[in-house]
Amino acid sequence: MAIEVTDSNQLAKLAAERIAEALIKAISAESAASLALAGGTTPRAAYEALAKIPGIDWSKVSVYFGDERAVPPTHPDSNFAMARAALFERVPLPASNIHRIVAEDPDQDAAARAYEALLPKRISVIVLGIGEDGHTASLFPGSAALDERTRRVLPVIGPKPPPQRLSITPPVIESAALCIMIANGTGKAEPVRRALKDPLDIHLTPSGLARNGLWLLDHAAAALLE
Numbered sequence: 001m002a003i004e005v006t007d008s009n010q011l012a013k014l015a016a017e018r019i020a021e022a023l024i025k026a027i028s029a030e031s032a033a034s035l036a037l038a039g040g041t042t043p044r045a046a047y048e049a050l051a052k053i054p055g056i057d058w059s060k061v062s063v064y065f066g067d068e069r070a071v072p073p074t075h076p077d078s079n080f081a082m083a084r085a086a087l088f089e090r091v092p093l094p095a096s097n098i099h100r101i102v103a104e105d106p107d108q109d110a111a112a113r114a115y116e117a118l119l120p121k122r123i124s125v126i127v128l129g130i131g132e133d134g135h136t137a138s139l140f141p142g143s144a145a146l147d148e149r150t151r152r153v154l155p156v157i158g159p160k161p162p163p164q165r166l167s168i169t170p171p172v173i174e175s176a177a178l179c180i181m182i183a184n185g186t187g188k189a190e191p192v193r194r195a196l197k198d199p200l201d202i203h204l205t206p207s208g209l210a211r212n213g214l215w216l217l218d219h220a221a222a223a224l225l226e
């Protein structure tokens with residue numbers, strides 16, 4: 001586990017730098033890198049900052065998503081729509097390198113299985129966020145998906161609207177080369193503390209799945225760690 005704490009207005013830049021470093025390292029070691037993006041609001045500024053960082057050979061980066069809401073890719077709730085505006089439209093990333101979760105498919109299980117088939121065995125960098133309830137991706141406290149050890153993508157119903165989603169499962173997070181958790185604000189302080197300081201209980205705090213990753217926090221989100 002590594003934790004870096006910074007001012008709120010520096011968090012996006014720090015996250016972008018750490019994501020870029022990890023991608024460049026993976027490309028140098030393996031001639032390719034895979035990047036799974038989080039949705040929500042926190043990472044948007046980091047993606048915009050990442051788009052400004054030179055030296056990333058985007059032709060060698062394959063992009064995935066940690067979760068997606070069951071909405072079309074043009075919907076304001078779509079994680080893909082956010083990433084497209086914040087990152088994809090700003091870097092020379094080939095469209096064929098972008099792997100969107102087709103979460104609007106009425107057959108959610110088929111969509112999950114189709115996406116699972118695309119996922120690399122070991123993702124180079126998974127960007128994650130944390131909910132005030134401790135969830136990450138769309139793995140919410142108490143969810144049966146937290147016990148999944150075979151499927152790598154599952155349809156879930158969560159308390160955070162919109163409820164119907166597709167999410168990566170614990171084995172995907174656990175097998176990642178690096179998880180980068182980005183969190184800001186006082187509302188995340190308690191789940192961050194639970195995820196990093198309490199005995200691991202992923203059913204209570206699913207974000208604990210990323211406890212061995214790199215946690216990038218502003219002072220408010222880190223307030224209960226010191």
Ligand code: 6PG
Nearest residue numbers: 039040041042129130131136137
């Ligand atoms: C989603 C995200 C989710 C998010 C957290 C934090 O699709 O909702 O993947 O896991 O990272 O809910 O969301 P905020 O960044 O908006 O606080």
